[in-house]
Amino acid sequence: MEKKHSGKIPVKHIIGFALSLILTIAAAWVALGSGLPVGWIIAGTLVMAVIQAAIQLFLFMHLTETEGVGHGPWNMMFHGAIMVGIVVAGSLFTMVWAFDMGDMNMDMDKQHQNMQQEQMEHDM
Numbered sequence: 085m086e087k088k089h090s091g092k093i094p095v096k097h098i099i100g101f102a103l104s105l106i107l108t109i110a111a112a113w114v115a116l117g118s119g120l121p122v123g124w125i126i127a128g129t130l131v132m133a134v135i136q137a138a139i140q141l142f143l144f145m146h147l148t149e150t151e152g153v154g155h156g157p158w159n160m161m162f163h164g165a166i167m168v169g170i171v172v173a174g175s176l177f178t179m180v181w182a183f184d185m186g187d188m189n190m191d192m193d194k195q196h197q198n199m200q201q202e203q204m205e206h207d208m
Contacts, residue, residue: 100143107136 111132114125146157 096143100139103139104136107132107139 111129114120114128114132118125120128141161
């Protein structure tokens, strides 16, 4: 079965694309050129990110369409959120662990240098 294209202009997609571009440019300006305090920059960027995510979900990802899939989109979002949680938690764990290992590596380097100095003193 082949779908026929109706030849209509996808107005929703054009509006969504334009809004996404505007929000992206606004977020870049807030971060790079606004001169606002850091807290306001972070808050503004987060608000714009949530708005853009909603635009993406409802206009491009067809979240409101349930034709033939039942609760499929919500089910996929739930599992996607779980995957994002796992990736973020794993990344944070790795970054924290890597910093601790970095401290441990510096201690090992100092011990290695001390051993080399002792060896040189012993050889003299």
